[in-house]
Amino acid sequence: MNNIYEQLSWLERPPVDFSKRLKLALSQADLRELAKYALDENQLRRLSKKANTLPISSDQLGSFKTLKIGIISNSTTSLAVPALAGTALRYGISLHVYEAEFNQVAQEAFSPSSAFCNLGLDMILLAIDHNGLPFISCPGDEHLAEENIQDSFKYLNNVLQGLKSKTGAQIIVQNIVPPAELIFGSYERQLPGTLSSFIYGINRKLDLLKDPGIYILDVAGLSANIGLRNWHDPTLWNMAKISFSQRYIPIYADYVCRILAAQLGKSRRCLILDLDNTLWGGVIGDDGLEGILIGNAGATAEAYLNIQRTALMLRERGVVLAVCSKNEDAIARMPFKEHPDMLIREEHIAVFQANWSDKASNIRAISETLSLGLGSMVFLDDNPAERKQVRDELPEVAVPELPSDPALYVPTILAAGYFESINFSEEDSKRAGFYQADAKRARLVNQSSDINSYLKSLDMEISFKRFDKKNWPRILQLISKSNQFNLTTKRYTQNDLLRFEADENYFTRQIRLKDIFGDNGMICVIICKKDKDAWEIDSWLMSCRVLERKVEVACLQDIAKNALASGAKKLIGNYIPTPHNIIVKEHYKKLGFSEVSIDLESETWELDIQDLEFQDIPIRTKPMDQIRENEGEK
DSSP states (O other): OHHHHHTTTTSOOOOTTHHHHHHHOOSHHHHHHHHTSOOOHHHHHHHHHHHTTSOOOGGGGGGOEEEEEEEEESSOOTTHHHHHHHHHGGGTEEEEEEEOOTTOHHHHHHOTTOTTTTSOOSEEEEEOOGGGSOOOOOTTOHHHHHHHHHHHHHHHHHHHHHHHHHHOOEEEEEOOOOOSSOSSGGGGGGSTTSHHHHHHHHHHHHHTOOOTTEEEEOHHHHHHHHOHHHHOOHHHHHHHOOOSOGGGHHHHHHHHHHHHHHHTTOSOOEEEEOOBTTTBBSOHHHHHHHHSBOSSSSHHHHHHHHHHHHHHHHHHTTOEEEEEEESOHHHHHHHHHHOTTOOOOGGGOSEEEEESSOHHHHHHHHHHHHTOOGGGEEEEOSOHHHHHHHHHHOTTSBOOOOOSSGGGHHHHHHHTTTTOOSOOOHHHHHHHHHHHHHHHHHHHHHHOSSHHHHHHHTOEEEEEEOOOGGGHHHHHHHHHHOOTTBSSOOOOOHHHHHHHHHOTTEEEEEEEEEETTEEEEEEEEEEEEEOSSEEEEEEEEEOGGGTTSSHHHHHHHHHHHHHHHTTOOEEEEEEOOOSSOGGGTTHHHHTTOEEEEEOSSOEEEEEEOTTOOOOOOSEEEOOHHHHHHHHTOO
């Protein structure tokens, strides 16, 4: 089990000609392909070194996000720096790493001359172990032990807040790894004042820390999975103040980069499942319903049951499930309908692709049906040949290597961290249902004679409401993730949302949509800056799931109505082009705006709303009093 983490077992082994490929690499994109392998510390260092010589070309900007991260620690981190930069390429991140001086935690957090102040850092990694906290050993003294935990956590939190306020960066703080050796044995954590009890108390407080700009790196959990005796290396600590065994640098770097990717909205959102020997044992077409292995009739059958149970748990947290199988459709669906031990049923599957087409083509069809990019997909298949075909055809899709034992499928896919989360909202819990309803809408539009009849048949209801604290997590999530339908791709923090709410010169909108298939949740966020004669649309971002349904028109008419009521005569819309948001290039033109100025970096559009003709669209607007009543507002 330890090898899953040490060897990054979900990734392919490095090619034998790795050195040659690295030497021939001509672009960051070439390096990203090499980063997809299970590289060791030395290979990651060489990859990072080569990346420093290859700037991102203009045609690759859409594939990479540039980030600056600072590292502060009470231990030596220099060996981890190149591994972080090399691993980040795997996630499409060009990472620039700045390392603080050794053991200068308080100085960087509290000194006005901190080296991090003027670097424009996006993130800071605070990597403190228990040696960096003021622990006082006091076995059995409950009062002193609690004071020690409170004081130490206060110091740690002051460091976090100091770094945030001085740099404006978001913070990743790793929790504390407990020691391998215990003075009191099994009784250690129960006894106040011991080191293990102290570390448990600090980690519990970190778990309860609620701050949108602070993320917890669960190194304690990682070290527990690996084994504390394996993780700790007393010789390295004594010689060089290195806090863990260096053979775990690749997985440590991957853990950090997962959080960076999740913060950028790069976490995977769809799990595509093969069927035969992946979701059940055996081949349904050959073995029949009674011959496949699933349920409690033996170890192998239980292993496949655990795969299904885990897939459903992922669905509960918002991961969309789909099927991609080479099978006759009716035969493939039979276990879902008739097998008594199946946990996954047809209603859990958003898109069911069972036919004799190649799997890459079927995955493309799943992507199109769900309006989810291929970079959101994870494909689980026991067959190495099928995995290779999908990797070759669709390099954006994550295809984990699977061991021969199906009991290890679940540990492998969860260890890979494809679905890393930095928060969890009510919207997330409903996401799988949202996309399942989208698939039904896609089938409905194919059955409709024209687009107008289709839109009317959806029976849509839209609601408009100002920003509120209750919905900050989802608003921030949309602002950080939305790239395609985002006119300016501006990113805002929780403090910014508070400012918008309090400032009468800003108009904000969180917009929700319902239809016959269910609640789509919050699908749009708009921020306008008010002026006497004109309102400027600062941000307009929307879920691509609701495109071409007249939602854009409904939103425009809501803005115009409120702007007219304030005495404004015009709306000004800005479009800042990026490689991701090309689909909204014609947005303002389609809505009737006139071009004011256009250059390579930005476009400005203007709409005279004094004589605007409001369209009759097939969307009902939910009355504001009903919104207040439903949400318990006064």
